Amino acid sequence: MTVSTAILCVAFAAVANAATYPQTTEIDLVFPRNATYAPTDMLPIVIAVQDPTLAAVLQPYFDIEVWYYRTNRQPASGPLITFPTVNSSQSEPLFLYSYVANLTAGSYKIDLGVTIGNCSDNASVSTPTTYNDTGFGLVFTIADGGQAVDLVSASASDVCANASDWSLTWNVTATPKATTGVLTGGISTCAVLSEEKPWPVANPCGATVDKAAAASILATLESWTCATNCTSSDKKSTASDRLWKGTAAVWASALLVVVQFL
Numbered sequence: 001m002t003v004s005t006a007i008l009c010v011a012f013a014a015v016a017n018a019a020t021y022p023q024t025t026e027i028d029l030v031f032p033r034n035a036t037y038a039p040t041d042m043l044p045i046v047i048a049v050q051d052p053t054l055a056a057v058l059q060p061y062f063d064i065e066v067w068y069y070r071t072n073r074q075p076a077s078g079p080l081i082t083f084p085t086v087n088s089s090q091s092e093p094l095f096l097y098s099y100v101a102n103l104t105a106g107s108y109k110i111d112l113g114v115t116i117g118n119c120s121d122n123a124s125v126s127t128p129t130t131y132n133d134t135g136f137g138l139v140f141t142i143a144d145g146g147q148a149v150d151l152v153s154a155s156a157s158d159v160c161a162n163a164s165d166w167s168l169t170w171n172v173t174a175t176p177k178a179t180t181g182v183l184t185g186g187i188s189t190c191a192v193l194s195e196e197k198p199w200p201v202a203n204p205c206g207a208t209v210d211k212a213a214a215a216s217i218l219a220t221l222e223s224w225t226c227a228t229n230c231t232s233s234d235k236k237s238t239a240s241d242r243l244w245k246g247t248a249a250v251w252a253s254a255l256l257v258v259v260q261f262l
Helices: 052-056 210-230
Strands: 003-015 024-031 042-048 061-068 093-099 105-120 128-141 167-174 255-260
Touching: 003 024, 024 052, 024 105, 024 128, 042 052, 042 210, 061 093, 128 167
Parallel strands: 003 255
Antiparallel strands: 003 061, 024 042, 024 167, 042 093, 061 105, 105 128
């Protein structure tokens, strides 16, 4: 039995613009949805980051696992999930994406965990930045007669309006200068999270995928699958695009993705 696991370590370097607080940043699981999909060689996993510049100072780490559902939490078969390097040239929302391959008929669960940094603006605090974990899970099914993969339809208003259970928000009240040596990735500011809850309600419809974005995402994922499944003459991906498969329990080593906000 193989494990299909992703750990994305995102180290951001950000230049903070003058802003009025509080402000909210959000992540949304855009695909898959809690639905039934037809068998496919490649099932995309797409995450959207709303207000990625603000999200940068949270120093988010994503931990994604795909499991067989209700089968002693045995891991689903498929390749190691990796995420691409992203940069500030991409428009908001920022999409992070990967895929799982050749899932057999059955039900699966995606567990998405996010670790974020919450710093104090009190200079007397000995440990200015603390890290908090949160997340959610979503169940989907692979079966004959299920719907085809369609990223545009998955973010349509009638679908995303009911998808807030698979979103997370953070209410940031300040972004003070980070204590030297506390943060990684060259970050000069950190996020102070509001102590007042609940935080603003998620708006997953703010992360829609248009046809151009969907085509770009799927083309990239197709190139990744080609890196392992195509003939040598068809392969056009670079070494950094390659996916690895395992025949035993395999954990992804942390993938450092540096996002430069200019």
